[in-house]
Each structure stands twice: as structure tokens, then as C-alpha cells.
Amino acid sequence: MxxxxxxxxxxxxxxxxxxxxxxxxxxxxxxxxxxxxxxxxxxxxxxxxxxxxxxxxxxxxxxxxxxxxxxxxxxxxxxxxxxxxxxxxxxxxxxxxxxxxxxxxxxxxxxxxARWSMERQVRFAAGTVVLLGLLLGLLVHPAFQILSAGIAGGLVFSALTDTCGMAALLGRLPHxxxxxxxxxxxxxxxxxx
Known part of the structure; x- marks a missing residue:
């Protein structure tokens, strides 16, 4: 029922x-x-x-x-x-x-x-990974830019499906x-x- x-x-x-x-x-x-x-x-x-x-x-x-x-x-x-x-x-x-x-x-x-909302945690994590991918792509190897592309794709998917895999992962952290x-x-x- x-x-x-x-x-x-x-x-x-x-x-x-x-x-x-x-x-x-x-x-x-x-x-x-x-x-x-x-x-x-x-x-x-x-x-x-x-x-x-x-x-x-x-x-x-x-x-x-x-x-x-x-x-x-x-x-x-x-x-x-x-x-x-x-x-x-x-x-x-x-x-x-x-x-x-x-x-x-x-x-x-x-x-x-400090307590951050899940939305703020997701923005922080996504931004950090994007910046890290771009930085490593410039300093180490261009293939690291795939990290940034992966996050961008995840954000688009999240918007289209109204779900958030990153929030699900962050929700499992101890805090x-x-x-x-x-x-x-x-x-x-x-x-x-």
C-alpha cells in the first residue's frame, strides 16, 4: 500500500x-x-x-x-x-x-x-577538486584536468536528476x-x- x-x-x-x-x-x-x-x-x-x-x-x-x-x-x-x-x-x-x-x-x-549545510559542504568539496584538477593539470600532467571535468559532469547530472552523489558521500563523514x-x-x- x-x-x-x-x-x-x-x-x-x-x-x-x-x-x-x-x-x-x-x-x-x-x-x-x-x-x-x-x-x-x-x-x-x-x-x-x-x-x-x-x-x-x-x-x-x-x-x-x-x-x-x-x-x-x-x-x-x-x-x-x-x-x-x-x-x-x-x-x-x-x-x-x-x-x-x-x-x-x-x-x-x-x-x-562550525556546522556547514550540506549544500555548502558540496560546493566546497566540488570547488576544491576542480581547483586541484586544474592545478595538477598545469603543474604535473594535463590528464589531471579529467578530475575537473568529472566534477563538472557530476554537477550537471545532479541538476538534471535532482540527486547528489557527492552529498551522499559527504553525509557519511564522521561530522x-x-x-x-x-x-x-x-x-x-x-x-x-
Missing amino acids: TTTPLTLGTTQARARLAELTVIDVRTPGEYASGHLPGALNIPLDQVRRALPEIRHAAGRGDVLVVCASGARSQTASRLLAEEGIPTATLTGGTSAWAGEGHDLHRPAVRDTR NRPRPADLAATLAALRRG
């Missing part, structure tokens, strides 16, 4: 925030940089692991899935719909939420590392991974309701 994911605008979501279970599917670093009040962090690649808890939460009320722009939350909502779990996504994600002047919750910082205790606490909160 599948259901069609719904979308909520920021005004609708804000009006219903107290009655929604909000799941933020961004990386822990992005989540820590600011999230909707009351949102629980389950990174996109951990959603399948959390299916029983999300199903339990959906049985108690509506579930809103959010990310930075709405792309990852739509992916998560489609995955949940395939499992028969009805959800809604926030149109424009936390960017739209903050853009309309709504507050983002920022937890007390546990460490001093983008939830600590086991954090994910366990989130899953327990979903079970408790």
Missing part, C-alpha cells in the same frame, strides 16, 4: 506545529545549525532503520518531514509512502521557514566545530553522522510519543 505525500506551506506547518511529529532528515551537522522547534533528527540514510518508530508516530498523528530545501524530505516521504506511512513535507524546507521569519531552534553547542546515542534517543522519543 502506498500513499501520496502531501506538502504543507510554512504558514500551515507553523499553525499545526504542536500537533505534528516533525522529522528532520538532514545530517546531524545541518540539524544542529538550526531546525524547526521540536523536530527530531533522523538523517535520510537512517530512515529505513527508523521505520517502526516512524510508523508508531504516524499512528498517533500527522508526520511532517523536513530538510533544507524540500528535496531530501520528498525522497524520505516517498520512501515512507512505499511503506504505507502517510507524511507531509515542508515546502521549501527550513530555508523557506527561516526566510519567512520563523524561528529555528539551535541546541546548545556541544563542541566548537555528518549521528552519534549512536543521539539516534537511539530520537527513536525512543518517537516510540514514547
Whole structure:
């Protein structure tokens, strides 16, 4: 059984925030940089692991899935719909939420590392590899320029398919991974309701 994911605008979501279970599917670093009040962090690649808890939460009320722009939350909502779990996504994600002047919750910082959004991490990594390929192509061998061409091709593919392989790879880095205790606490909160 599948259901069609719904979308909520920021005004609708804000009006219903107290009655929604909000799941933020961004990386822990992005989540820590600011999230909707009351949102629980389950990174996109951990959603399948959390299916029983999300199903339990959906049985108690509506579930809103959010990310930075709405792309990852739509992916998560489609995955949940395939499992028969009805959800809604926030149109424009936390960017739209903050853009309309709504507050983002920022937890007390546990460490001093700066938190970069996934988009910023991808831009930094792509730019670094492009520059490295060009520099090595000039100084070592022209074949290194293939690195730059590969990144350019990846960016075009990413835009055409609305996916990002580099973001998937970066999401696996330690600073983008939830600590086991954090994910366990989130899953327990979903079970408790």
C-alpha cells in the first residue's frame, strides 16, 4: 500500500506545529545549525532503520518531514509512502521557514566545530577538486584536468536528476553522522510519543 505525500506551506506547518511529529532528515551537522522547534533528527540514510518508530508516530498523528530545501524530505516521504506511512513535507524546507521569519531552534553547542549545510559542504568539496584538477593539470600532467571535468559532469547530472552523489558521500563523514546515542534517543522519543 502506498500513499501520496502531501506538502504543507510554512504558514500551515507553523499553525499545526504542536500537533505534528516533525522529522528532520538532514545530517546531524545541518540539524544542529538550526531546525524547526521540536523536530527530531533522523538523517535520510537512517530512515529505513527508523521505520517502526516512524510508523508508531504516524499512528498517533500527522508526520511532517523536513530538510533544507524540500528535496531530501520528498525522497524520505516517498520512501515512507512505499511503506504505507502517510507524511507531509515542508515546502521549501527550513530555508523557506527561516526566510519567512520563523524561528529555528539551535541546541546548545556541544563542541566548537562550525556546522556547514550540506549544500555548502558540496560546493566546497566540488570547488576544491576542480581547483586541484586544474592545478595538477598545469603543474604535473594535463590528464589531471579529467578530475575537473568529472566534477563538472557530476554537477550537471545532479541538476538534471535532482540527486547528489557527492552529498551522499559527504553525509557519511564522521561530522555528518549521528552519534549512536543521539539516534537511539530520537527513536525512543518517537516510540514514547
